[in-house]
Amino acid sequence: MGKILSEMFSAPILVRALIVGILVSLCAALLGVSLVLKRYSMIGDGLSHVGFGALAIAAVMNLAPMAVAIPVVILAAFLLLRLSSNSKIKGDSAIALISTGALAIGVMAVSMSHGVNIDLNSYLFGSIVSVSGGDVVISVILACAVLLMFVFFYTKIFAITFDESFAKATGINVNLYNMLIALLTAVTIVIGMRLMGSMLISSLIIFPALSSMRVFKSFKSVTICSAVVSVVTFVIGMIISYAADTPCGASIVCVNIAAFAGFFIAGAVVSRSK
Amino acid sequence: MALIKTEKLTLSYENMTVIENLNFEVKSGDYLCIVGENGSGKSTLVKALLGLKKPVGGSIEFGDGLIQKEIGYLPQQTSAQRDFPASVSEVVISGCLNSRGIRPFYSVKERKTAAENIERLGLTELKNRSYRELSGGQQQRVLLARALCATKKLLLLDEPVTGLDPMVTAEMYGLIEKINKSGVTVIMVTHDMASALRYASHILCLTENKDDGFFGTAAEFLESNASNFLKGGAANGQDTE
Ligand SMILES: Nc1ncnc2c1ncn2[C@@H]1O[C@H](COP(=O)(O)OP(=O)(O)OP(=O)(O)O)[C@@H](O)[C@H]1O
Ligand SMILES: [Mg+2]
Numbered sequence: 407m408g409k410i411l412s413e414m415f416s417a418p419i420l421v422r423a424l425i426v427g428i429l430v431s432l433c434a435a436l437l438g439v440s441l442v443l444k445r446y447s448m449i450g451d452g453l454s455h456v457g458f459g460a461l462a463i464a465a466v467m468n469l470a471p472m473a474v475a476i477p478v479v480i481l482a483a484f485l486l487l488r489l490s491s492n493s494k495i496k497g498d499s500a501i502a503l504i505s506t507g508a509l510a511i512g513v514m515a516v517s518m519s520h521g522v523n524i525d526l527n528s529y530l531f532g533s534i535v536s537v538s539g540g541d542v543v544i545s546v547i548l549a550c551a552v553l554l555m556f557v558f559f560y561t562k563i564f565a566i567t568f569d570e571s572f573a574k575a576t577g578i579n580v581n582l583y584n585m586l587i588a589l590l591t592a593v594t595i596v597i598g599m600r601l602m603g604s605m606l607i608s609s610l611i612i613f614p615a616l617s618s619m620r621v622f623k624s625f626k627s628v629t630i631c632s633a634v635v636s637v638v639t640f641v642i643g644m645i646i647s648y649a650a651d652t653p654c655g656a657s658i659v660c661v662n663i664a665a666f667a668g669f670f671i672a673g674a675v676v677s678r679s680k
Numbered sequence: 681m682a683l684i685k686t687e688k689l690t691l692s693y694e695n696m697t698v699i700e701n702l703n704f705e706v707k708s709g710d711y712l713c714i715v716g717e718n719g720s721g722k723s724t725l726v727k728a729l730l731g732l733k734k735p736v737g738g739s740i741e742f743g744d745g746l747i748q749k750e751i752g753y754l755p756q757q758t759s760a761q762r763d764f765p766a767s768v769s770e771v772v773i774s775g776c777l778n779s780r781g782i783r784p785f786y787s788v789k790e791r792k793t794a795a796e797n798i799e800r801l802g803l804t805e806l807k808n809r810s811y812r813e814l815s816g817g818q819q820q821r822v823l824l825a826r827a828l829c830a831t832k833k834l835l836l837l838d839e840p841v842t843g844l845d846p847m848v849t850a851e852m853y854g855l856i857e858k859i860n861k862s863g864v865t866v867i868m869v870t871h872d873m874a875s876a877l878r879y880a881s882h883i884l885c886l887t888e889n890k891d892d893g894f895f896g897t898a899a900e901f902l903e904s905n906a907s908n909f910l911k912g913g914a915a916n917g918q919d920t921e
Contacts, residue, residue, distance in 0.1 A: 443764060557784050565774040568766055569755070575730040576778035576830055577749030623810035624767035 410649050420648070423534035423601060426541050427640050427654075429549035430598040431610055435636030436556050437591050438611035439618075439629050440567045448498065449486045449588070450608040452505040453595045456482040458529055458604035459508035459515075466519040472540060475596045482508075483592040487584055532603030532655035545597050552590050556629075559583065564625050602655040610636065613662035620666075620673035639665050681743035682707050683834060683865055684729065690737035691724050698724045701738065704884050704895040706867060708744050708833070711860045713876035713898075714869045716886035722869045723756050725886070726838050729867070744833070749778045752831030754823050756838035756869070768814070768822050769807045772798055775829030790829075797825040801855060817848035824855065828864075835859065837868040841875075853879060877902065 414420045441447050457479045464474035482504065489500040516526055528536055556563065565573040566583050574580050591611070598607045614632035622628045643658030650657075682705040691699040698721035706712050714722050727733040729740060731748045742748060752775070773786055773794035786794075798807050801821045806814065811822060820840060827835055837856070841849045849872075857879055860866045870876050876883060876898075883901040885894040894904055 560784065561774065561777060561786060564766070564770065565777050568764060568771065568774060571732065571755055572753055572774075572826070573777070574732055575749070575751065575753045576775070578777060619763075619765050623765050623813075625765060625770050628765045 410645060414645070414648055419534060419537070420644075422539070422542055423537045423654070424641075424644060426537050426545045426597065427601050427644065427658075428637055429545040430594055430601070431614075431636040431640040432633055433549055433552040433590065433594045434598060434607075434610035435614040435632040436552055436629065437587060437594060438615040438636075439625075439632055440563055440587060441591065441611060442615040442619075443567050446487075446490065447608070447612050448501050449483070449490065450591060450595060450611040452486055452501040453479050453483055453592055454599055454604040454607045455505035455512075456508040457596050457599050457607075459512035461529055461599070461604075462512035462515045466515045472544070472596065475599075476593060479592040479596050480589055483588040484585065487588045491584070528603070530603050530605050531653055532599070532601050532606060534601060534654055536600045541597055541600060544593070548590065548593050548597065552594070555586065555590065563587075568625075602658065603653075606655040606659050609659045609662060610640075613659070613666055614639070617662070617666045617669040620669040621676060635665055635669075683710075683742070683744045683746050684867075685741045685743065686738065687741075688738035689725075689728070689735055689740060691721065691728050691733060692736050693724075697736075699728075699886065702886075702893070706834075706865060706882070708865055709860075709863065710882055711857075711866045711880050712868070712882045712884060713880035714867065714884045714886065715871070715873060715876055717888065720886040720888060722886055723838055726753075726756075726836055726867075726869060729836060746833050750831055750833065752827035752829070752835045752864075754820075754827045754835070754837040754840050756842075763812050766811045767807070768803060768809055768811055769794060769798065771811050771822050772803070772807075772825045772829060775826035778830055793829050794825075797828045800828065801825045817844050817852070820844065820852065821855070824852075828859070831864065834865045834867065837866065839869050839871065841870070841872060849875075 414424070438447075438450075441450060457475050460475040460478040461471050464471045486501055486504065490498070512529075513526075516529075525533070527533075562573070562578055562583060565576070565578060566580055570580055594611075595607055598610055602610060614636035615628070617635055618628045618631035622631050639661040640658055643661040644654055646652065646661065647654040647657035685705040687703055689699060689702040690697065702725070704712075714725065716722055724733060728735055730751060730753055773790060775797075776786065776790040776793055798804055801824060803818075803821060803825060806818060806822075811819065814822065824837075824840065827837070835856075840856070841852050844852060853875055856866060856868065860879075868876075868880075880898050882896065883894065883898050885901070887893050894901060896904065
């Protein structure tokens with residue numbers, strides 16, 4: 407075990423992936439609590455598909471991938487937020503429409519670009535090689551933004567997540583906070599997507615929040631627990647991926663499944679013993 | 681000066697006018713019940729008073745130092761989901777948010793306000809329980825405590841007793857009456873005519889036909905034409921039997 411860890415830390419690619427991954431998992435878990443409770447978890451999924459489309463097109467047109475993907479996904483986030491706050495049912499299918507549409511466009515772009523060498527597999531399921539130095543910088547900035555937002559606006563985020571119309575009545579600018587959450591979610595997804603792949607990134611948003619909600623009963627404890635669960639499952643997943651030579655995204659999701667099962671059983675035991 | 685005064689207030693959705701030229705006023709200490717059939721615009725009026733819905737005509741004025749965002753609001757349907765993980769004290773203290781700027785944590789004073797209101801509504805035993813594990817009546821009391829945290833002057837309650845059993849309903853009315861006696865003005869939307877007449881000092885009746893509306897004291901209401909629909913309803917009931 408010690409040997410594996412020291413090996414991991416001596417490879418710059420892995421260190422980069424670990425830094426970015428830990429920060430992204432932290433952000434995803436914090437944002438995820440709010441998104442899951444507001445029934446917005448599908449937005450995360452939709453955004454990752456849009457991100458895939460944007461990355462594919464950027465690669466085909468030989469543009470900087472982040473410079474294209476981040477603004478496109480942010481725009482999509484605002485659009486999806488708009489759609490799903492207007493009317494529930496239509497919003498749902500609109501998300502499916504946008505996400506499958508973006509996926510298809512991405513696949514078309516990749517298949518038509520014969521000259522360009524694009525690793526479709528790493529786009530869909532992630533790879534640690536694609537994490538660049540620039541990603542490290544962006545994810546540090548992002549993590550600071552999310553943490554600051556959570557510390558300063560924690561009480562307001564609670565109010566908005568719990569009961570939007572009451573929050574509005576007490577003079578909170580609900581739209582502004584929703585947009586801020588959408589924006590940070592978009593950036594989290596684009597950065598995390600490189601590592602986790604666009605098919606798997608939304609699990610970082612959904613799993614830790616759902617696991618924590620099995621056992622914990624207050625907003626504060628659920629938030630703290632998801633942050634911890636998210637970072638711990640990420641690190642364990644990375645170690646397994648390195649040791650067993652499995653894809654990192656899928657390994658992390660599998661660890662999250664195990665964690666969810668554990669929390670599920672713990673929750674059942676706790677409520678039974680009452 | 682009245683606490684709230686509306687003049688020729690008109691509210692509409694897209695092209696459908698829900699309320700037209702409505703005039704009424706609420707003074708400090710009043711207990712106003714808003715009644716009317718489903719869809720007559722009661723919740724819409726409540727939203728306008730809270731500033732969640734912009735009037736298309738007329739005005740709403742606030743007096744006696746009342747600030748719009750310092751109204752304690754109990755929504756008809758909370759957008760909060762039933763399975764939301766939140767403790768009772770977290771929910772109650774979130775009512776204090778209107779009086780604060782950007783500060784990370786709740787102040788000692790806000791904690792005290794929340795504790796007082798938890799005690800006032802008899803929630804002390806429940807305060808560390810999870811909101812989602814409470815019964816409908818208990819949840820309603822928690823939301824009332826939250827509304828009280830947001831205000832010292834005016835409570836705006838949209839059908840606070842819907843779905844509660846008769847015992848709990850009576851308890852709820854008792855609490856609201858006590859709060860009103862302690863100097864908080866109450867505006868309550870209700871379908872429970874008997875209780876409205878029993879507790880309210882004033883009645884505002886909204887009707888489909890905008891001209892048949894009524895605003896006045898509870899005693900005046902009984903003698904007016906507006907209360908006819910109550911009697912009419914009873915008469916119809918007898919006919920069919
Ligand atoms: N968001 C909305 N968009 C469009 N029309 C709406 C909206 N909300 C309410 N309405 C319409 O406005 C009218 C008044 O609705 P409102 O909710 O104010 O009635 P209410 O008196 O509170 O009814 P209830 O007793 O059922 O609660 C209804 O005809 C309703 O269909
Ligand atoms: Mg209503």
